[in-house]
Amino acid sequence: xxxxxxxxxxxxxxxxxxxxxxxxxxxxxxxxxxxxxxxxxxxxxxxxxxxxxxxxxxxxxxxxxxxxxxxxxxxxxxxxxxxxxxxxxxxxxxxxxxxxxxxxxxxxxxxxxxxxxxxxxxxxxxxxxxxxxxxxxxxxxxxxxxxxxxxxxxxxxxxxxxxxxxxxxxxxxxxxxxxxxxxxxxxxxxxxxxxxxxxxxxxxxxxxxxxxxxxxxxxxxxxxxxxxx
Numbered sequence: 408x409x410x411x412x413x414x415x416x417x418x419x420x421x422x423x424x425x426x427x428x429x430x431x432x433x434x435x436x437x438x439x440x441x442x443x444x445x446x447x448x449x450x451x452x453x454x455x456x457x458x459x460x461x462x463x464x465x466x467x468x469x470x471x472x473x474x475x476x477x478x479x480x481x482x483x484x485x486x487x488x489x490x491x492x493x494x495x496x497x498x499x500x501x502x503x504x505x506x507x508x509x510x511x512x513x514x515x516x517x518x519x520x521x522x523x524x525x526x527x528x529x530x531x532x533x534x535x536x537x538x539x540x541x542x543x544x545x546x547x548x549x550x551x552x553x554x555x556x557x558x559x560x561x562x563x564x565x566x567x568x569x570x571x572x573x574x575x576x577x578x579x580x581x582x583x584x585x586x587x588x589x590x591x592x593x594x595x596x597x598x599x600x601x602x603x604x605x606x607x608x609x610x611x612x613x614x615x616x617x618x619x620x621x622x623x624x625x626x627x628x629x630x631x632x633x634x635x636x
Contacts, residue, residue: 408610409435411469413502414478415444419518419557421566422598423476424451426606433606437472439502459498462505470509474609477502478518483533491533496540507547514551514609517544521558521620545616553608556619561597596623603627 410427414420415438427433428448438444439454454468459479462469477499483491499517506513519537527539541554596604604626608618613626 408433408473411437411472411475413439418562420478422602426602460501466505472510474514475506476516488532492536495536499540503544503547507549512550515549516605516609517554519554519556521556523556554617557596557601558620559595563597563599566598600627
């Protein structure tokens with residue numbers, strides 16, 4: 408399987424990239440980035456592109472792939488709805504439209520978030536915009552589209568968030584998240600578990616197009632079992 412990865416330098420993207428490079432079924436990874444990831448691997452190729460609102464000039468390089476893991480995103484803190492929508496909705500759709508035109512047989516896995524508003528019309532700004540983005544991507548004629556909605560994500564294997572506030576949050580709440588993961592497992596996932604679940608969804612699908620924390624552990628274990636079989 409050949410995959411495209413957006414957001415490879417973010418916390419979720421780092422986890423997905425790690426698992427893709429470890430997975431023997433993934434033969435090639437194209438990371439679409441603004442700046443280099445700093446990683447080298449025989450499977451990994453980087454496409455450095457400056458304008459994430461227009462991918463038409465690199466459409467040829469985005470052709471011939473089986474799946475896309477779209478992990479690009481920002482926190483809505485301090486942002487107006489227009490600015491957040493521009494990053495969350497506009498860039499996602501700019502990428503997805505080119506990808507579906509060039510790869511109609513592709514599975515598109517979009518990282519959303521727990522609490523996303525599927526109606527796209529609720530009061531919470533970030534949830535509303537995420538919901539609108541999910542709905543728009545799901546209308547595109549990909550082979551399949553899955554929206555994964557993680558809650559609290561526990562970074563593993565030295566992975567760190569690019570957002571300074573999140574880094575502090577994860578350090579301070581590390582003991583709490585460990586306990587919460589035992590008591591409320593659907594609310595907390597790890598970068599490794601989430602990435603493995605996304606790989607499993609890309610390879611074999613999922614029962615529903617919206618995949619939340621209640622399914623991550625099961626999907627991750629299914630993927631691990633298939634890889635070791």
